[in-house]
Amino acid sequence: MEGKYIDSIIVKKGLPKSSYLSSLPAVQHLLNNGSLSFGHDVTFFVGENGTGKSTLLEAIAVAFGFNAEGGTKNFTFSTNGTHSELHEYITISRTRHAGDGFFLRAESFYNVATNIDDMSEGPSFDAPVISYYGGKSLHGQSHGESFMALVQERFGGNGLYILDEPEAALSPLRLLTLLSEINRIVKNDSQFIISTHSPILMAFPKAQIYLLDENGISDVDYKDTEHFKLTRDFLNNPERVLRHLLD
Numbered sequence: 026m027e028g029k030y031i032d033s034i035i036v037k038k039g040l041p042k043s044s045y046l047s048s049l050p051a052v053q054h055l056l057n058n059g060s061l062s063f064g065h066d067v068t069f070f071v072g073e074n075g076t077g078k079s080t081l082l083e084a085i086a087v088a089f090g091f092n093a094e095g096g097t098k099n100f101t102f103s104t105n106g107t108h109s110e111l112h113e114y115i116t117i118s119r120t121r122h123a124g125d126g127f128f129l130r131a132e133s134f135y136n137v138a139t140n141i142d143d144m145s146e147g148p149s150f151d152a153p154v155i156s157y158y159g160g161k162s163l164h165g166q167s168h169g170e171s172f173m174a175l176v177q178e179r180f181g182g183n184g185l186y187i188l189d190e191p192e193a194a195l196s197p198l199r200l201l202t203l204l205s206e207i208n209r210i211v212k213n214d215s216q217f218i219i220s221t222h223s224p225i226l227m228a229f230p231k232a233q234i235y236l237l238d239e240n241g242i243s244d245v246d247y248k249d250t251e252h253f254k255l256t257r258d259f260l261n262n263p264e265r266v267l268r269h270l271l272d
Contacts, residue, residue, distance in 0.1 A: 028120025028121050029063055029064070029119070029120060029121070029216050030119055030120075030121055030122075030123040030126075030184070030185040030216050031063050031085070031089065031117055031118070031119055031185060031216065031218065032062065032063060032064075032118045032119055032120050033060040033061060033062040033063060033117075033118045034055075034060060034061050034063075034085060034088075034115050034116065034117050034118070035055065035059060035060045035061075035115070035116050035118075036052060036055040036056050036111075036114050036115055036116075037114045037115070037116055038056070039114060040052070040056070040111075040114050044109075044110070046080070046109055046110070046111050049076075049077040049080065050076070050077070050237070050238065050239050050240060050241045050242075051076065051077040051078075051080075051081055051237045051241060051242050052077065052081075052111065053241060054240075054241025054242045055242070057241075058241070060118070061235070061242060063216070063218065063233070064233065065231060065232060065233035066211045066215070066216055066217065066231075066232075067207065067211060067216075067217045067219065067229050067231075067232040067233070068217070068218045068219070068232065068233040068234075068235065069219050069220070069221055069226070069227055069229075069232055069233070069234045069235065070082060070218070070219070070220040070221070070235050070237055071220075071221060071222070071227060071234055071235070071236055071237070071245070071250055071252060072236055072237035072238050073238065073251075076237040076238055076239075077237055078220040078237050079130070079189050079190070079220055080109055080111060081111070081237070082187060082189050082218065082220045083109070083111075083112070083130070083189070084109065084111035084112040084115050085112075085115060085117070085187065085218065086112075086128040086187045087112035088112040088115040088116075088117055089117060089126075089185065089187075091126065091127075091128035091187065092128065094130070095127075095128050095129055095130045096127065096128060097125075097126060097127055097128075098126065123183070123184045123185045123216075124183040124184055125180070125181045125182065125183055125184030125185075125215075126184040126185040126186060126187075127175070127179065127180060127184070127186050127187070128187045128189075129172075129175065129186070129187070129188045129189065129191060130188075130189035130190070131189060131190045131191065131193035131194065167194075168193075168194035169194045169195050169196060169199050171194075172191060172194045172195060172199075172203075173195075173199060173202065173203070173206075176203065176206050176210075177206060180206070180210050180215075181213075182210050182213030182214060182215050183213065183214045183215065184215050184216075185215070185216050185217075185218075186210065186215060186216070186217050186218075187217075187218045187219075188217065188218075188219045188220070188221075189219075189220045190220055190221060190222065191203065191219065191221070191226070192221055192222065192223035192225070192226060197225060200223060200225040200226060201225065203226070204225070204226065204228070204229060207229060208229070222252060223252070224250070224252040224253045224256045227247055227250060227252060227253070228247060232247075234246070234247060234250065236250065
């Protein structure tokens with residue numbers, strides 16, 4: 026894909042020092058070092074809990090025009106306005122216009138599914154909204170099934186897809202299926218930005234991996250991530266690791 030739907034972002038000056046956002050190393054890194062580029066079809070944000078992965082991902086999604094709780098740019102519902110003001114200080118550089126897109130965040134997917142059901146019961150100029158998600162209420166499926174229905178039925182390509190911890194509902198087998206679906210959609214002229222803890226997802230070939238930690242934001246190779254190393258060591262010798270943890 027020549028050019029990206031998001032080529033880079035910068036955080037503008039003016040973020041109040043009193044804001045908790047100012048204390049996040051990732052935000053400090055962006056304020057001090059300029060832009061963060063997205064040169065690959067798939068970019069991952071990885072790191073420990075509390076490093077700002079979801080906060081940064083949410084801000085990018087909202088600055089791009091997505092609803093803070095998830096959905097497409099056409100979703101306007103709000104059940105709990107807890108998103109930060111970081112999006113107000115983000116400037117997005119883009120080369121191309123996205124024909125499609127979706128912001129998926131695991132923690133508020135229930136609210137998105139409810140909104141889809143509500144819209145499907147109202148007047149429609151075309152097909153019911155639910156028909157674009159496989160024709161079956163997402164609430165009528167398991168959490169994992171509804172996630173996969175969204176990706177397989179709704180993600181049409183030629184777009185930007187921002188996913189916050191999509192592994193939350195998926196078994197290892199379904200994570201492999203998600204990898205295959207991401208590959209299919211990328212081949213259809215698409216870009217993904219994903220926050221994840223899953224070493225399975227991080228293995229996507231030629232993906233860009235940004236590590237968010239106490240030092241800010243840095244590029245990291247897949248096999249140098251703590252997620253890969255810990256998983257490898259545990260699977261190679263679970264008894265030894267458990268003895269160390271539990272004795």
